[in-house]
Amino acid sequence: MLSFSVIDPAIDTALREDLGAGDVTTEAIISSRARGIARAIAKQPLVVCGGDVFARVFNKVDAGLRVERRAAEGSRAEPGDVLWIVEGRTASILSGERTALNFAQRMSGVATLAARYVAAVPAGMPLTIVDTRKTTPGLRAFDRYAVRTGGARNHRNDLGAMVLVKDNHVAAAGGVRAAIELVRARASHALRVEVEVTSLAELDEALDAGVDVVMLDNFRPEEVAVAVGRAKGRAIVEVSGGVTLERVPDLARLGVDVVSVGALTHSASSADISLELERLG
Amino acid sequence: MLSFSVIDPAIDTALREDLGAGDVTTEAIISSRARGIARAIAKQPLVVCGGDVFARVFNKVDAGLRVERRAAEGSRAEPGDVLWIVEGRTASILSGERTALNFAQRMSGVATLAARYVAAVPAGMPLTIVDTRKTTPGLRAFDRYAVRTGGARNHRNDLGAMVLVKDNHVAAAGGVRAAIELVRARASHALRVEVEVTSLAELDEALDAGVDVVMLDNFRPEEVAVAVGRAKGRAIVEVSGGVTLERVPDLARLGVDVVSVGALTHSASSADISLELERLG
């Protein structure tokens, strides 16, 4: 569950973007006394995500709207399934519709893509799919929640939640070993240490330095296999960088522990969900 | 150009998401005296977008960083082209890199997709490609700017910037004519009036009521042709709803004036741009 303090700023901003100048059409046409019921319906197979946010948007538009969840977060929906139901003043439902859907479609889109990556891991293989920090500016908490809802996991949340030594850090320090020594001397004991390695030699250096995670950068499949063998029992092996759905099974079979996929959040398509309104009495 | 008051809230939020807890790796390894120069390089063909935002992010991280634009907004870049150059404290460049790229890749991704839609319009045909309100929550100004940068245009910005009478409004009013009468009686003279019509009969009703724009909802191609003929000289004809790249040429040939494409902003993939750092002295 996401706390209001975390999600409200984005929701308020989004509503101001769309409703700051009022809803001129609805105000002209819809009586403020008219009441309706609207159903959010899946128009494609998807993983349901964003029910709390969907409800919060409508409650910000009009505290009198009631939202009922019909589908659990993370469950799969087929076209035609009812996900959520909003009931109350028709004008308020129409005014909040686009903003509520913008959040929910995006979150369900990310969850659905994450679930596809997870499903691409051959049965019984322990490969974990994780996201990256390539999230939508301002929506990191939403994106990461959607990734989890889709069954994948999160990588570090931010630059302060893990030490991740990349090529530029290695170069600046003068080598993997030197970089790790600086980290040991200064960084928090609470943080895992991951190192991006570009060769088997760097991998060995990282393993000898006792890092928690190694990230293989542009290793060919046969090198990945060697790396996995050397790292076994010593460090978690992560592969990153442009991994497509098609490559997932092979990486799983090579024994990789973790694959991080930027596309989960930077290139997911919104899921198709529509809101169908029925007017009451 | 986007004013600071409009873009800073999103930039500040994004930097707090990523840097709020510091950059533990860089702080441990990179000397605060080290200086570097980093080049943002296109890794795919793309339409350049977001240079101002890219620069602003780095200036928020460290007012001493200098950013030079090498590629004009809206220009086309090929893989390997240098888009922007950042120079200054190496630690600051590394700490701002991900946030600056998250904005720029997203904006260039939207601009690139918009340009593809525009390019799909056969030469000499006056079809205009526009976006929708299906933008990223909190980033509407960025998304719309990217659409324009890609050569497409914007639809209404928000619920107060145009009257757009949709099926639910028509149903509530008791018909297209009744809806338009309510609008005429109450809405601003400054706003265009668009009506979503679901049949040729409704189209005629809208045209007779003198609306500015008609949106054809789920019309078959032959109906579109008839609609275009009837609307000629009386109203702008817009087609909306799940229009793919492939359908664009046909819609252009049918004489449609405007096609609105939600995918421009809700389903664009980030463009691939990387930041390559070179250390100075």
Added chain:
Amino acid sequence: MLSFSVIDPAIDTALREDLGAGDVTTEAIISSRARGIARAIAKQPLVVCGGDVFARVFNKVDAGLRVERRAAEGSRAEPGDVLWIVEGRTASILSGERTALNFAQRMSGVATLAARYVAAVPAGMPLTIVDTRKTTPGLRAFDRYAVRTGGARNHRNDLGAMVLVKDNHVAAAGGVRAAIELVRARASHALRVEVEVTSLAELDEALDAGVDVVMLDNFRPEEVAVAVGRAKGRAIVEVSGGVTLERVPDLARLGVDVVSVGALTHSASSADISLELERLG
């Protein structure tokens, strides 16, 4: 109705301005157990506006306060009429009083002035009174809502909600026609196009270019008459700039469609409303 996301920032800011350092008098004198009932009473003839905001202010001060609306938004009140009633903790009522009234008096003041302009239009004449963008910084949504509540209408909300070509734009483009061509080539089909014209020659140019609205700048009455005649059926005619109440009937008789009045929002006096407290048992 204004959504919370739109009105809360201004309400929170206003309460912090007044209550950020506490209410030292009330805290010293009024028991936190004392309960009271307070009536907001019109002290002058006015158009009622701001009930939702008045209530929201008190609810932000103390969620236990209950506010009852006795007068409908947009209705006319005479001196002595009770508009709204607040009941609950006396201390909270006193602490919120000034902020709640500051909003409500201002909003009712704008609505009342707007209603006076509307009433100045001779019966049966179709002249529309509208506001301008000369609103109070930070309170545009409140000002515009008050204008509508007073029976007038809104002009464009912001610089993105309509194309309005002013003298400087015309000069920069090299003439009305050239300006309109640039607009046609770049602006959204969703937006009306208005041009400010300074002569009958420019008017003709604008009408020939097919603009939606013409704004007559400093036309003498006889010129206005000619302009109205030429524009009939081709464009909406708006008169702007220092229009006083006294000039409204004449402009209406000349056949002008719209008069925009900056004074509605930049120079309205607050309506006189007082809050009268009665203590309970």
Added chain:
Amino acid sequence: MLSFSVIDPAIDTALREDLGAGDVTTEAIISSRARGIARAIAKQPLVVCGGDVFARVFNKVDAGLRVERRAAEGSRAEPGDVLWIVEGRTASILSGERTALNFAQRMSGVATLAARYVAAVPAGMPLTIVDTRKTTPGLRAFDRYAVRTGGARNHRNDLGAMVLVKDNHVAAAGGVRAAIELVRARASHALRVEVEVTSLAELDEALDAGVDVVMLDNFRPEEVAVAVGRAKGRAIVEVSGGVTLERVPDLARLGVDVVSVGALTHSASSADISLELERLG
């Protein structure tokens, strides 16, 4: 001088209100390379106020704009006088114009009205004109600064900056004396204590209790004279409530020390200032 931390929130909000969706007209017509110079010119006699805010608005729109002050804060300007000059990108000047003027016209309007009240005090008489807390929500610091710029002074800033015992407090405490005792027992020694009195009997009670300021509520002129006599040397005498310009001289002659005027901020008209643009080469 107002610090950026105090004025920026209102300026940013106002710019987002007007420019959040871009300036479609200027973007379509004005080249981003065009440069201009614009002069803010008084169109009525006024007291100059808001130069810093005027400049800050333009700098937020475009950091490259330069603003020169030609008229000192608080100085008097006649129609035609140049107050401030903005130079830089023409498009940025046009996009910021309305917001900059909305602030400056409002501030100069308040300063001008304040100066009129101050000027109504007969020469050599020590009557002080002050404002009230009836300020524009969100703009208290701006309103109060304008009052000072016009030569009047401020009353308390907020509910925590002075003890002001009003009729409801007196009634709750069971009398003026009892109210003051509660205040003495609980309130800060840093705060002046003012009491609103409704009769000469209450005045005596307040003076005996040693309050710093007495506010006469609805006293007839002859009662005011008596009150002033009794309070001389013991407390400051303030008159409040619907004081018009015309009543100021009489109140001054009666020996009143302070008159507080809500109209200074709740009912000032904006001063007429226009921005005249000249294009450069």
Added chain:
Amino acid sequence: MLSFSVIDPAIDTALREDLGAGDVTTEAIISSRARGIARAIAKQPLVVCGGDVFARVFNKVDAGLRVERRAAEGSRAEPGDVLWIVEGRTASILSGERTALNFAQRMSGVATLAARYVAAVPAGMPLTIVDTRKTTPGLRAFDRYAVRTGGARNHRNDLGAMVLVKDNHVAAAGGVRAAIELVRARASHALRVEVEVTSLAELDEALDAGVDVVMLDNFRPEEVAVAVGRAKGRAIVEVSGGVTLERVPDLARLGVDVVSVGALTHSASSADISLELERLG
């Protein structure tokens, strides 16, 4: 009572600091259906403060949590006393625990220290203990409320709530008398005037000028006694600057009216309060 508009920004910021990236431990281990009850228990003798804030934090995490107050604000608690009880979803209680306690422990710490200073005043002596503006950035309203809750009082809230002429002001004006004359000519009648004096000569000058409060800066005890004698009936005497608990009785006996203590807010230790969770069925 502190209004939501005043306390919510700090609470929201604090929750985003701690929960912005989620509570990974609780999400992994605690079922979202598990319910619990948690008791906030004093682990040291303390003055209870912050119940409203404690409750608001939990309600922001999860609107379904219910908080019951067992100890009144300002009451004394002994180790083992239950202060407040939270009931609801266990996961939400655990996620909000640290933030709620960070506020409540800090507020109770300040209240407890304030109460110790107040208790150090010998019985029957009228010395008042007050705070200073040396508060925690962002938490001034919380700190001052805690000071009052502990039985002490507040000094001025901010630089606009009182005139306090310090040594630098005196030097700039060219003496105490000159400084006061400038103040009289410009400052609000609503504000008390305090002057910091560094010698008996300056004290006399201040008293002759009729200031409300004199602050003795680094006076030796025998000088304090003289100063008190001279000021009696003419001005309040305040002593400030590094006053320890031990010095309070002596200052009281010397007849000082007010002692201001920066340590109340800049150096209070958090009170020890723990939250003990019991799981429900």
Added chain:
Amino acid sequence: MLSFSVIDPAIDTALREDLGAGDVTTEAIISSRARGIARAIAKQPLVVCGGDVFARVFNKVDAGLRVERRAAEGSRAEPGDVLWIVEGRTASILSGERTALNFAQRMSGVATLAARYVAAVPAGMPLTIVDTRKTTPGLRAFDRYAVRTGGARNHRNDLGAMVLVKDNHVAAAGGVRAAIELVRARASHALRVEVEVTSLAELDEALDAGVDVVMLDNFRPEEVAVAVGRAKGRAIVEVSGGVTLERVPDLARLGVDVVSVGALTHSASSADISLELERLG
């Protein structure tokens, strides 16, 4: 270095707290043309911290103020040492003084306390002192930076930056092993896993489960020694909970790796720093 996006919100809020209503004293007395130079001087031995924040506060008050750093962050200062120098408009220096010092004194206070704990570790012993999440609400980034500046290190930043299984989590899961299994199944591979253990049996369970860090809760010294022996080479050993300066050497000698000290941030006293102003010409 802390980026502006991270520190500005707290700085802006603090300045609004103190300067929102202006600085009435300075405005009345100090000419806006007067210029001065002020030196921030240590009044006690301290570890210097907060120079960037000190400078930023003054630049927010007046962009024309120049701040020079005389003492490096983390360096030790003795009474009388000049830390920073501010030069510019005297009025601006006086208006920003309190807010700048409130930040700098607090930050230097935390750094100084952290340095004392670090100094308490016997020479050559590898015990690390770290902070906790018991930071000041709204100032976590400032507090943690100050801890690092004092030579100690940070524990996890927030609830999303590490898995820390506490007693309530263990109880809910039904034991240490079960809790760790849930964590392994759900949490990010990027996060270290720490478990709070209350007995040697739980310690063994945690070590067997392969956790990264064990936190010993209320272990007697002899138990700590046993725990350290068992954990050697398998997990980091942390001691937490009420550790005083006096206990640090013993814990170091027992071989503990990390001691976390809440007092560093929840109970540090502000360091004594004063700003001494010299007026220029």
